[in-house]
Amino acid sequence: MSELKWVENRAESLLATHGLLSEWRFEWDRATTRFGQCDHRTKRITLSRHLSDKASDDDVEQVILHEIAHALAGSREGHGTKWRSIAARIGYTGGRTHHQAPATDRAKWLGRCPSGHEIIRFRKPGKPTSCAQCNPRFDKTHLIVWSVRATYSTETSFQKQT
Numbered sequence: 001m002s003e004l005k006w007v008e009n010r011a012e013s014l015l016a017t018h019g020l021l022s023e024w025r026f027e028w029d030r031a032t033t034r035f036g037q038c039d040h041r042t043k044r045i046t047l048s049r050h051l052s053d054k055a056s057d058d059d060v061e062q063v064i065l066h067e068i069a070h071a072l073a074g075s076r077e078g079h080g081t082k083w084r085s086i087a088a089r090i091g092y093t094g095g096r097t098h099h100q101a102p103a104t105d106r107a108k109w110l111g112r113c114p115s116g117h118e119i120i121r122f123r124k125p126g127k128p129t130s131c132a133q134c135n136p137r138f139d140k141t142h143l144i145v146w147s148v149r150a151t152y153s154t155e156t157s158f159q160k161q162t
């Protein structure tokens, strides 16, 4: 979890490092559907306060770098070659869309069989399921018990970033 004040300081120092601080500003936004945004019209890089609060410092820094690369590349560049080379140069290691978490990170249900095998599902199966590792065929003695995962990400938005 990132301290908001830390993020503000980090964002400003990165803007300064890349020569943007005279024109560009960092601000928070209330988005819940994407992590970061680069607004070329108002020259602002904004981050979702909501998502930053939950993300690690490293992740937040990566989002800031992603957006700084947009600021440096220009509004028409999108995630094209120029953007990619700038992004790589300034230390962005993520992909075109940030935070493409493994799909399972967003899966909600954790199933456990009596012997402790775990499976992860996006939906809770409608009918009783038994553990395929214990017995490839349906077997009532190996029934899966479903629970909501403690750590799954509610932010499907993490995968999308503009």
Ligand SMILES: [Zn+2]
Pocket (backbone or CB within 6 Å): 113, 114, 115, 116, 117, 131, 132, 133, 134, 135, 142
């Ligand atoms: Zn099992």
Ligand SMILES: [Zn+2]
Pocket (backbone or CB within 6 Å): 066, 070, 079, 096, 161, 162
């Ligand atoms: Zn982007």
